[in-house]
Amino acid sequence: MEKKDRLRELASNVEADYSPIKVLLIILFTLLSALAFGVFIGLGIIGGIAGAGLLFLSCLVMQALLIKSLSRFAIGAIFESAALISPIIFLKPGFPILPLLFAAVLNFLLMVWAQFSARDALENELKVRFIKISKAVLPKSFTAFAVVVAVIYGFSFKPEYFFSPSFIDSTMNLATPIIGYFVPDFSPNMSAREFLAVSARQSLAKNGVINFNIMPESIRNQIINKTVEESKNALENSFGFSIDLDKPFSENARIIFTEKIKEVVGMIHPYLISVVVSLGVFFLAKAASFIVYWLVAFFAFIMYQVLLATGFAEVTLQQRSREIVVMK
Numbered sequence: 001m002e003k004k005d006r007l008r009e010l011a012s013n014v015e016a017d018y019s020p021i022k023v024l025l026i027i028l029f030t031l032l033s034a035l036a037f038g039v040f041i042g043l044g045i046i047g048g049i050a051g052a053g054l055l056f057l058s059c060l061v062m063q064a065l066l067i068k069s070l071s072r073f074a075i076g077a078i079f080e081s082a083a084l085i086s087p088i089i090f091l092k093p094g095f096p097i098l099p100l101l102f103a104a105v106l107n108f109l110l111m112v113w114a115q116f117s118a119r120d121a122l123e124n125e126l127k128v129r130f131i132k133i134s135k136a137v138l139p140k141s142f143t144a145f146a147v148v149v150a151v152i153y154g155f156s157f158k159p160e161y162f163f164s165p166s167f168i169d170s171t172m173n174l175a176t177p178i179i180g181y182f183v184p185d186f187s188p189n190m191s192a193r194e195f196l197a198v199s200a201r202q203s204l205a206k207n208g209v210i211n212f213n214i215m216p217e218s219i220r221n222q223i224i225n226k227t228v229e230e231s232k233n234a235l236e237n238s239f240g241f242s243i244d245l246d247k248p249f250s251e252n253a254r255i256i257f258t259e260k261i262k263e264v265v266g267m268i269h270p271y272l273i274s275v276v277v278s279l280g281v282f283f284l285a286k287a288a289s290f291i292v293y294w295l296v297a298f299f300a301f302i303m304y305q306v307l308l309a310t311g312f313a314e315v316t317l318q319q320r321s322r323e324i325v326v327m328k
Contacts (some may be wrong), residue, residue, distance in 0.1 A: 026066055027076035031058035034083040041152055043090030055144065057292075058300035060141040062112065064118035065133050065304065066313060073115050079208040081108040082202065084148050096155055099274075110121035130304060141244040141293060146285040154278025156237035168254050193228060195249045200227035 035054040040048030081104045087097055117136040172188055180186040183198055190198075201224055205269045232243050239256050307313045 006247055015298055022307045023067055023069070023072055025073070026059075026063055027079070028078065030056065030063055031080050031083050033059050034080045038084050039091070041149065049193075053149075054176075054296060054299055057138070057141055057145060057296040059135050060114065061296065061300040063321060064115050064137045065113075065130070066307075070112075070115065070117070070119075077108050077111045077115075081105075081111070085152075088152055099151045099155050099278075102257065103148045107149050108162075110140045110147070112188055114138075114140035128249055129298065130301055133302065134293070138293045138296060142289055142296075143286070146282050146289075149285060150278040150282035153281045154276075155255060155274045157274055157277045158293075168257055171257070172253060188253075191247050192232075192243055192249050192252045193245035195226050196228040196231045196245070200224045200231065248317040254305055255310035 033052055037049065037052035039055050042054050062077065063073060067076070084107060085100045085104045088100060089097075114137045118133050119139060121136040123133050176186070178190060182200065183195065185198070186195070201220075228245070232245060236243055239260065241256050241259060243252050243256075
């Protein structure tokens with residue numbers, strides 16, 4: 001309670017030194033960066049998403065450093081949170097509103113929490129240390145940012161993507177080296193018959209079949225052909241789909257893979273799939289947070305130095321020799 005009183009006193013002591021117009025400009029610039037991010041993510045432009053996201057997070061650091069009035073910051077955060085999601089409503093008709101509102105509210109709460117952390121850091125430092133402010137703001141601000149990104153991507157995701165040619169082909173490309181490790185000279189373009197024959201030959205040669213390696217070629221081929229047919233029947237019984245031995249391995253695998261995915265996806269509610277994808281995107285974003293923190297802190301520091309150099313803001317001394325950043 002005592003710490004909160006000191007924070008209120010700090011804010012009230014310096015509020016008179018702030019230009020309302022400059023505070024408004026900072027909030028407006030942050031709002032525009034949030035709006036730009038919403039537009040780019042709605043359009044799916046990767047470069048724009050990265051650039052606008054970097055600018056928006058940097059602006060959040062600037063806000064925490066430059067705006068001391070919590071009420072002004074909170075009002076700005078409301079509009080900024082709305083600006084993040086509003087383009088999605090227009091660019092993605094039919095997008096579920098409830099997840100967007102959840103993301104916006106959580107974004108607002110985390111941004112305010114980040115502001116409290118920044119004020120706490122400033123209150124406990126005699127000198128303005130930019131890196132301290134960044135460390136106080138970025139974890140919460142980036143979490144808010146990641147929540148919005150995760151919800152937008154998660155609830156834009158279509159289950160049909162799982163059985164699209166691009167997903168299946170990319171999955172098969174990833175699996176090719178693994179299959180090749182067990183099946184020599186494997187290629188997705190080899191026929192299913194060739195694949196099963198190579199597998200059978202390798203298995204028979206290694207599994208103690210009596211004199212298999214020294215049998216006449218015709219006998220070995222008979223055994224291999226019989227094994228291929230048995231393998232084909234076993235696979236068909238297992239997957240429930242027929243296998244054409246004369247078609248490429250990739251084509252047979254694509255058919256089986258597609259039908260199996262359809263079967264699994266059909267058992268799961270689309271909303272649950274969106275939630276799972278959202279969680280996956282969120283944790284993926286958080287995994288990259290350390291690198292993002294440094295990029296944002298570097299870019300925000302450049303913005304901070306520009307604002308000081310142009311006279312938009314300045315570092316001055318409060319009572320008891322405490323440094324603060326003001327916008328007169």
